[in-house]
Amino acid sequence: MAETDTHQNLSPLITESADGSSSLLPATQQFGRRGFLNKAGLALAGGCLAGLPGLAEGASFAPSNPFEGEYHRFLQRLRLRRISVDEIISAHHRQRGGVSNTVPPKSMWRDIVPVLKVADRAAREMRCEITGVLSVYRSPAYNARCPGAARNSMHTRNIAIDLRFSIPPSRAAAELRRLRNRGLFTGGIGRYGSFVHIDTRRQNVDW
Ligand SMILES: [Zn+2]
Numbered sequence: 241m242a243e244t245d246t247h248q249n250l251s252p253l254i255t256e257s258a259d260g261s262s263s264l265l266p267a268t269q270q271f272g273r274r275g276f277l278n279k280a281g282l283a284l285a286g287g288c289l290a291g292l293p294g295l296a297e298g299a300s301f302a303p304s305n306p307f308e309g310e311y312h313r314f315l316q317r318l319r320l321r322r323i324s325v326d327e328i329i330s331a332h333h334r335q336r337g338g339v340s341n342t343v344p345p346k347s348m349w350r351d352i353v354p355v356l357k358v359a360d361r362a363a364r365e366m367r368c369e370i371t372g373v374l375s376v377y378r379s380p381a382y383n384a385r386c387p388g389a390a391r392n393s394m395h396t397r398n399i400a401i402d403l404r405f406s407i408p409p410s411r412a413a414a415e416l417r418r419l420r421n422r423g424l425f426t427g428g429i430g431r432y433g434s435f436v437h438i439d440t441r442r443q444n445v446d447w
Contacts, residue, residue, distance in 0.1 A: 372404035
């Protein structure tokens with residue numbers, strides 16, 4: 241479609257101050273969260289999850305620590321249209337080798353915002369659905385149990401997500417590279433057998 245072939249219709253979601261580098265900010269700068277939220281247009285709105293694909297009735301979400309409910313509410317305020325917040329939270333419940341993953345520390349919560357917005361926007365641009373959230377944040381201990389995971393995985397910085405789309409991974413990765421070329425974001429795109437990895441590191445990387 242012509243509308244997706246022009247640069248004019250796709251404003252960058254990522255700014256220098258809002259990309260994954262935020263995880264490198266000194267603690268004193270991380271308290272500027274309110275300003276960040278306003279800049280990102282994360283206004284409160286009710287009913288934003290109504291009809292979201294993949295959001296099962298009876299909600300699988302059950303807080304497993306005091307921060308999870310708060311993180312859940314933080315993510316809901318992003319008003320993602322094609323990613324279920326319950327599925328995001330569920331990805332933090334997985335276990336490997338007897339090690340349970342966790343939600344990220346609060347100081348890292350906002351670091352996930354850019355990549356979630358990229359994925360949500362990409363699904364809309366590609367006119368497909370997100371059918372699975374496989375991995376988001378990984379605690380260092382959990383990451384160490386993930387076969388093949390880099391020690392400094394972007395998942396441990398809370399700037400990465402592994403997703404299944406309703407289109408083949410090869411096509412999703414190609415579409416994501418096209419969107420990245422148009423300025424949607426800067427970061428990594430990894431294609432796997434059944435899913436795609438996206439991250440918002442400050443350089444473009446493909447695998
Ligand atoms: Zn990944």
